[in-house]
Amino acid sequence: MMKSLIFPSRTASILIPNLVFNPSKSLPSFSNFIPIRNPNFIPQVRSHRSSSSSFSYSSPTADENGHCYQTEGEIHVIVGPMFAGKTTTLLHRMKSESSNGRNVAIIKSSKDTRYGLDSIVTHDGEKLPCWPLEALSSFKERIGLEAYHKLEVIGIDEAQFFEDLYDFCIKAADHDGKTVIVAGLDGDYLRRSFGVLDIIPIAESVTKLKARCELCGKPAFFTLRKTEETERELVAGADVYMPVCRKHYVSGQGVKEAARTVLETHKVQCRSLS
Ligand SMILES: Nc1ncnc2c1ncn2[C@@H]1O[C@H](COP(=O)(O)OP(=O)(O)O)[C@@H](O)[C@H]1O
Numbered sequence: 001m002m003k004s005l006i007f008p009s010r011t012a013s014i015l016i017p018n019l020v021f022n023p024s025k026s027l028p029s030f031s032n033f034i035p036i037r038n039p040n041f042i043p044q045v046r047s048h049r050s051s052s053s054s055f056s057y058s059s060p061t062a063d064e065n066g067h068c069y070q071t072e073g074e075i076h077v078i079v080g081p082m083f084a085g086k087t088t089t090l091l092h093r094m095k096s097e098s099s100n101g102r103n104v105a106i107i108k109s110s111k112d113t114r115y116g117l118d119s120i121v122t123h124d125g126e127k128l129p130c131w132p133l134e135a136l137s138s139f140k141e142r143i144g145l146e147a148y149h150k151l152e153v154i155g156i157d158e159a160q161f162f163e164d165l166y167d168f169c170i171k172a173a174d175h176d177g178k179t180v181i182v183a184g185l186d187g188d189y190l191r192r193s194f195g196v197l198d199i200i201p202i203a204e205s206v207t208k209l210k211a212r213c214e215l216c217g218k219p220a221f222f223t224l225r226k227t228e229e230t231e232r233e234l235v236a237g238a239d240v241y242m243p244v245c246r247k248h249y250v251s252g253q254g255v256k257e258a259a260r261t262v263l264e265t266h267k268v269q270c271r272s273l274s
């Protein structure tokens, strides 16, 4: 049974201090959603492994304020190009963790405004409520200390946009005993590291997903930007990006570069004529 999904409230239905629930219309697929009602709730000690994943967790420990937290955290990383199913995988893992009775919350970058701010949404339209944040460092304060201590699993989507990803993950897993599941792009449109790779040395598992090349249907590991914009961060979907295989990445970039050279030459010629 899904126990507790901690997420920001739209209608401010606060059931316990610092633990905000909104069991509202935004969770249509959660027929067995049960909010926490006991203000003294303490996460149970579990010794089993969840059936759908290899995540394990250990006994919680109480700090000097009586807060309970796990001693051993974990970090799991899901990477791949756009349209590879990163958000879908994260969403399914979070649902599964929640169904296994763990307290979960999802964070996404507030830079990604594509489908509204308060949900993570897959390219297929599946969604779950989330905390949209500019920086991960604000999470504890936003969710409240008590709720943070009760949290067992933290999902992070669009992780490439968080500059403090490494600091947050290492603290959450090493010190606070959280299981952190991180989904994001490993590479940008130029196939340069996009920040998520920084946390691989501190992760227990890394899953690289693939999409389908839009040009030939083969496995796609890269994201081609179809437009001429050159800034690294450019929030957009299929209008601007497509997943491609190596061959079509190289030819696609080649076409773009050739077009740019032609345009530049044309501009210079026009300027020298005027
Ligand atoms: N070229 C493609 N290859 C694979 N999936 C695609 C493609 N184009 C659209 N999709 C859809 O995108 C879904 C994955 O969406 P999502 O989980 O949001 O991916 P990501 O978070 O990696 O961008 C797939 O289930 C599929 O229906």
Ligand SMILES: Cc1cn([C@H]2C[C@H](O)[C@@H](COP(=O)(O)O)O2)c(=O)[nH]c1=O
Binding pocket: 081, 082, 083, 086, 087, 112, 158, 184, 185, 187, 188, 189, 190, 223, 232, 233, 234, 235, 236, 237, 241
């Ligand atoms: C390649 C690339 C992507 N982005 C942006 C585009 C989207 O808003 C997100 C990725 O979303 P998804 O969930 O993986 O589909 O990142 C970018 O800003 N810069 C890039 O180079």
